[in-house]
Amino acid sequence: MIDVVRVLLSVAMLGYASWSDLRTREVADRLWLAFGSLGLTIDLYGVVKGPMNPLSMTIPILIATALSFILGYIGLFGGADFKAFVVLALLTPYAPLIVFPILGVTSVVFPLTVFSNSALAGASIALVALIKNLVAARRGMQLFRNHESESAWKKFIILISGMKVNIDAVRGPPFQYPLECPTEGGIDRKLVLMPDVEDDEAATKTFQALRDAGVTEVWVSHTLPFLVFITFGFISSLLIGDIALWTLTHIIFR
Secondary structure (H helix, E strand, C coil), X not given: CHHHHHHHHHHHHXXXXXXXXXXXXXXXXXXXXXXXHHHHHHHHHHHHCCCCCXXXXXXXXXXXXXXXHHHHHCCCCCXXXXXXXXXXXXXXXXXCCCCCCCCCCCCCCHXXXXXXXXXXXXXXXXXXXXXXXXXXXXXXXXXXXXXXXXXXXXXXXXXXXXXXXXXXXXXXXXXXXXXXXXXXXXXXXXXXCCCCCCCHHHHHHHHHHHXXXXXXXXXXXXXXXXXXXXXXXXXXXHHCCCHHHHHXXXXXXX
């Protein structure tokens, strides 16, 4: 029964968080506080009233917190993503026993399986972006016009991380950020691999400067609603198992 409660609470939290992330790219802190408190209460109940070993819950929570902090520090995680993984570790520190995954493999530290599956889902967006950009090029769009001097590796990263769109269709922050900016002379433009998603004002000014320079098509980075991928990672971990770990043990190192 406790595992059922853990799963239901996790799905409810991630479902609402994903909806909010898709709509506004923000999630209210009260969501994490509420579900974090429930998760902590269930963990303490499991230790005091049940057969749970404190280490079996403490270690996954500490690992999830440390990993999320590191990824947030280097800029790969947003604040909501960090909080989601920590709270999710409180709610489900171990693989629930009510579901047996298809692959039959999960990490001993269950939050690592959730993270692994989430990362795989997020990485798939790179393939989608690449295909869309190549299709656009085939239809006649000049992807790197005015960027001929940029290196090949830089262009490739842009191909898998951004999309070239009509500047009149730009949605702007917090949904889109410029992957290029005008040079000081205003004639040429340079590609930007890591847009500053913390500075919406600067992004808006860059888009306006590009419009003023007569640019009609611009490279943009779509901010990923990563909470959606975390939700997929959690559900797939329950139903399928650890995809990366299964691949390593059954295919690569077989």
